[in-house]
Amino acid sequence: MNSRCFLVHPQQEYSMVPFSSNSATEDRVASARNRPPRVTPPSFMVRMAMRISRARWFTFLRRVFHYQNGSRSNLGSNPFNSSTWMMLEFIALILQITITTFTLAISKRERPIWPMRIWISGYDIGCVLNLLLLYGRYRQIYLTQGDSLSLSDMEQQRNNEETRMSHLMNKCRTSLELFFAIWFVMGNVWVFDSRFGSFHHAPKLHVLCIILLAWNAMCYSFPFLLFVLLCCCVPLISTLLGYNMNMASSNKGASDDQISQLPSWRHKEAGVKLELGNGSEGSKKLINEDPECCICLAKYKDKEEVRQLPCSHMFHLKCVDQWLKITSCCPLCKQGLER
Missing domain, CATH: 1.20.120 (Four Helix Bundle (Hemerythrin (Met), subunit A))
Structure with a gap:
């Protein structure tokens, strides 16, 4: 009896040990698979390229190059x-x-x-x-x-x-x-x-x-230097670093402070006095406005909030705010918010 018991217990213990080790290994593998991949921080050169591509002077140079060399029918x-x-x-x-x-x-x-x-x-x-x-x-x-x-x-x-x-x-x-x-x-x-x-x-x-x-x-020599910078240097740097500087600067959205500084008011019929809504209390002006918003293609209704961009184009406030958070330029003429 004792020998039987002695033989049984070691087998049970021996059979349980590999089972527990296999389950622990599978749990570790599953947790490693479910764990999100570790994102490596960008290098110093990539961070510098990101800052340059999002700087105002770089955006202005891109606007100048587009204005000088773009199609005359699609210029801002x-x-x-x-x-x-x-x-x-x-x-x-x-x-x-x-x-x-x-x-x-x-x-x-x-x-x-x-x-x-x-x-x-x-x-x-x-x-x-x-x-x-x-x-x-x-x-x-x-x-x-x-x-x-x-x-x-x-x-x-x-x-x-x-x-x-x-x-x-x-x-x-x-x-x-x-x-x-x-x-x-x-x-x-x-x-x-x-x-x-x-x-x-x-x-x-x-x-x-x-x-x-x-x-x-x-x-x-400014036009030639601008051509060399945007058509030779920037593509070469983007290829070496793997970071598209042109797309980063063009897709930059506007901040909430920049959007809130743009004039807005409640829409009324054309030719009627409009009250501005950004701190200019009691100031009124006449405006010849577009009949519909070019973003949602819906006509302006009475007392709807509208917003005007620096290029004098007007849109629904909600429509243009969502647009500007994605890219800080006019949907029609592509002019930026910086004048």
């Missing part, structure tokens, strides 16, 4: 008419006018061989004329934007006059660009010709001419 608004770019132009012109005027004032005793002082004075006058044209562009785009919303006979006549003024300004701008191109060539010939070497006779004026010529060379 001119990115060079944005308030940020016009402010940069204003600062650059003020700096050039100040530096050239100050250098001419402190270098009266210098006697250059070639007419360097005349060249700098002509460049200074051209910058002043450019500053006046910049003010005219700003006044035409922003200060008269609210008046162009209503459509009466007097306003149509006024719009025709503004159109003539815009054509005149474009002609003046083209003439100034031609003047600067000719002046740039003349300055290069005089500065880098050994017969007109006047660094020892007029060092301050000579250095100023070289700085102005280098600045103009950078401005003239």
Whole structure:
């Protein structure tokens, strides 16, 4: 009896041990399968590429490249008419006018061989004329934007006059660009010709001419540098890192703060005064609005909330808010929220 019991118990113990070990192994395998895969953090280069692709200046460069090289029927608004770019132009012109005027004032005793002082004075006058044209562009785009919303006979006549003024300004701008191109060539010939070497006779004026010529060379080569950046460098970096920088910048959605800053109001019949809803209490204006929302293709109803984008296109508030959270550009003209 004892021997039988002794033989039985070890067999039972021996048969139970592998069973428990097999079940534990299967549990570990199942838990390993159900466990989500461990995501490796992006490298330093990928994080830098993500930050660059989502930066405002990179998005602006893509808009400039699309405007200069895209199809004329599918272009958005001119990115060079944005308030940020016009402010940069204003600062650059003020700096050039100040530096050239100050250098001419402190270098009266210098006697250059070639007419360097005349060249700098002509460049200074051209910058002043450019500053006046910049003010005219700003006044035409922003200060008269609210008046162009209503459509009466007097306003149509006024719009025709503004159109003539815009054509005149474009002609003046083209003439100034031609003047600067000719002046740039003349300055290069005089500065880098050994017969007109006047660094020892007029060092301050000579250095100023070289700085102005280098600045103009950078401005003239901007389209080529932009092409090299977006068509050569960015695709190469995206291929090496495995991260599409163009898609990341174009698919970036707007934040809630950016969306809330856009003007919104409750819809009423066309030609009736509308009350703005973002902090401008009691302010009213007339607007010639579209009959339907281009996102949901439904007509605007009375007291429905609508929102207007910086490009003056209007949509249902709920429709355009959902759109902007996905991509921060207008559904029609593809202009971004940054003006």
